[in-house]
Amino acid sequence: MAEKKKVKKEKEPDITFYHPDLLAVPENEPPYLKGYKCKKCGQLDFPKVAPCPNCWGEEFEMVPLSRKGILYSFSDLYIGQPGLETPYICGYIDLPENVRIFAMLKGEVNTFKCDEEVELTTGQIRMNADGLPITSYMFQKA
Amino acid sequence: MKLQRDVYIAGVGETVFGKHKMDYDELGRNAAFQAIKTSNIDSPGMIGSAYVGNAHNGIVTGQTIFKDLGVCGATPIINVESACSAGAMAVHLAIKDVAYGLTELSMGVGAENHTLRRKSGTAFMPAMNDIETVHGGVMTGKYAMRATRYMYETGATIEDLALITQKSRRHGKNNPHAPFGGDYTIEEIIDSRMIAYPLTLHQCCGIVDGAGAVVVCSKEMMKKLGIEKPVKVRGSVVTSGPYHNRPRDITGDDITEMTSEMLYEESGIGPKDVDILELHDAFTIAELLYYECMQLCGKGEGLKFLRDGQATYGGQCVVSPRGGMLSYGHPIGASGAAQIAANVKQLRGECNGYQVEPIPKVAMSHVTGGGLSGTEHAACTMHMITADW
Numbered sequence: 238m239a240e241k242k243k244v245k246k247e248k249e250p251d252i253t254f255y256h257p258d259l260l261a262v263p264e265n266e267p268p269y270l271k272g273y274k275c276k277k278c279g280q281l282d283f284p285k286v287a288p289c290p291n292c293w294g295e296e297f298e299m300v301p302l303s304r305k306g307i308l309y310s311f312s313d314l315y316i317g318q319p320g321l322e323t324p325y326i327c328g329y330i331d332l333p334e335n336v337r338i339f340a341m342l343k344g345e346v347n348t349f350k351c352d353e354e355v356e357l358t359t360g361q362i363r364m365n366a367d368g369l370p371i372t373s374y375m376f377q378k379a
Numbered sequence: 380m381k382l383q384r385d386v387y388i389a390g391v392g393e394t395v396f397g398k399h400k401m402d403y404d405e406l407g408r409n410a411a412f413q414a415i416k417t418s419n420i421d422s423p424g425m426i427g428s429a430y431v432g433n434a435h436n437g438i439v440t441g442q443t444i445f446k447d448l449g450v451c452g453a454t455p456i457i458n459v460e461s462a463c464s465a466g467a468m469a470v471h472l473a474i475k476d477v478a479y480g481l482t483e484l485s486m487g488v489g490a491e492n493h494t495l496r497r498k499s500g501t502a503f504m505p506a507m508n509d510i511e512t513v514h515g516g517v518m519t520g521k522y523a524m525r526a527t528r529y530m531y532e533t534g535a536t537i538e539d540l541a542l543i544t545q546k547s548r549r550h551g552k553n554n555p556h557a558p559f560g561g562d563y564t565i566e567e568i569i570d571s572r573m574i575a576y577p578l579t580l581h582q583c584c585g586i587v588d589g590a591g592a593v594v595v596c597s598k599e600m601m602k603k604l605g606i607e608k609p610v611k612v613r614g615s616v617v618t619s620g621p622y623h624n625r626p627r628d629i630t631g632d633d634i635t636e637m638t639s640e641m642l643y644e645e646s647g648i649g650p651k652d653v654d655i656l657e658l659h660d661a662f663t664i665a666e667l668l669y670y671e672c673m674q675l676c677g678k679g680e681g682l683k684f685l686r687d688g689q690a691t692y693g694g695q696c697v698v699s700p701r702g703g704m705l706s707y708g709h710p711i712g713a714s715g716a717a718q719i720a721a722n723v724k725q726l727r728g729e730c731n732g733y734q735v736e737p738i739p740k741v742a743m744s745h746v747t748g749g750g751l752s753g754t755e756h757a758a759c760t761m762h763m764i765t766a767d768w
Contacts, residue, residue: 309626314523337627
């Protein structure tokens with residue numbers, strides 16, 4: 238009886254960006270977050286929620302969000318998630334489009350303040366299951 | 380939930396909280412059997428249904444707890460999960476069964492063992508499919524951001540927040556169920572290690588194991604059991620966290636505001652009539668904000684309410700008379716049921732060494748559940764109970 242040949246399945250390529258629906262990084266241009274406007278009721282959301290929780294619309298138009306916003310609040314974290322190096326900083330950023338973003342902040346602990354201006358950047362947020370870095374959106378002082 | 384008929388609490392049970400070698404099922408069984416015995420229940424067949432809250436101990440947790448009590452069989456046992464709200468939600472469902480005449484007697488249990496399985500030195504977080512979690516979000520951070528903003532807006536300091544720990548642990552000092560109760564100086568609290576700025580270790584509830592159990596029944600059953608001090612359920616409300624990703628005021632808490640409003644309406648008892656309150660004081664800042672959210676005082680007056688002694692013995696409402704989560708620690712699925720058990724014992728005057736005097740008549744409890752991006756909390760469960768003898 239012929240032995241069955243074991244074919245090892247090729248592994249899917251690693252995602253270095255957390256999700257393409259969230260963030261665009263054009264070449265030679267600054268990155269931007271992708272807002273999604275419901276074509277039925279006009280509600281703008283980030284991240285994309287489908288269907289639209291307001292009207293159950295299913296069609297959306299992508300709208301680039303402002304790159305600068307106001308840091309509503311933050312915390313320096315010394316005990317974090319399993320596998321994340323500490324300390325790290327997180328915050329809520331309010332954008333002019335009336336959207337609040339939760340994000341990691343790039344910078345030093347003990348330096349951020351409520352209501353200061355911050356801007357979008359990108360950076361490594363964590364490792365994936367294969368131990369490779371995942372890049373996503375972050376904010377830093379403007 | 381509009382109660383369709385009168386519902387009473389016959390008996391309760393709770394284990395000592397802390398680091399246990401007993402797994403969740405043994406803890407849950409101990410609390411449940413205590414509740415069964417104090418309810419004068421003499422056969423497993425009297426239990427019409429049982430609900431068990433748990434968050435992290437796996438599957439069929441309720442049946443695992445109840446099989447040794449001889450309750451598994453025709454009795455429906457339903458497992459309930461909603462993070463920190465699970466235990467109280469289990470009690471809510473037991474109340475619902477009795478209120479709607481589906482059963483004459485039902486039980487709600489919450490049980491959890493974290494320390495046998497959980498890696499220490501990390502914080503609780505929502506599931507990894509939540510966008511905030513992927514970006515480093517943990518529950519401590521979520522509360523810490525509330526504290527940061529509250530301090531920024533009101534000028535409150537870390538020392539102010541530490542007053543909450545000091546009060547609650549003083550309340551828990553003589554409570555044998557509360558491992559972290561005791562006398563703490565403000566310096567000890569603020570000089571303990573930083574967990575999530577501005578929350579230091581002593582401003583965060585400990586991760587521990589434990590269980591609580593509550594037996595609820597109809598008026599007829601209560602008479603049949605011969606319960607001398609029946610506690611009446613005046614209201615039981617479960618809500619889910621409103622979702623949106625617009626800017627919101629995190630020095631409030633939309634879900635607690637909504638749920639307490641509904642509970643006051645349902646029970647006909649207003650915030651100023653509540654004698655004792657166990658609330659979700661997983662972190663100091665939460666308690667301060669919830670005074671305001673529950674209308675114990677006006678918006679922005681939480682700190683004054685605390686400083687004026689309105690939240691301690693002799694005040695308007697004794698908050699966390701058992702010592703709260705800050706003294707008990709917080710076994711996630713267990714806490715909600717244990718709060719109700721502790722409140723019942725206060726109403727019955729059974730808390731030797733930490734009894735609120737004069738003996739309270741009205742007790743309220745509150746647990747939120749988990750976090751989710753675009754919400755403050757995923758769930759909220761509140762109960763209002765009164766002495767009825």
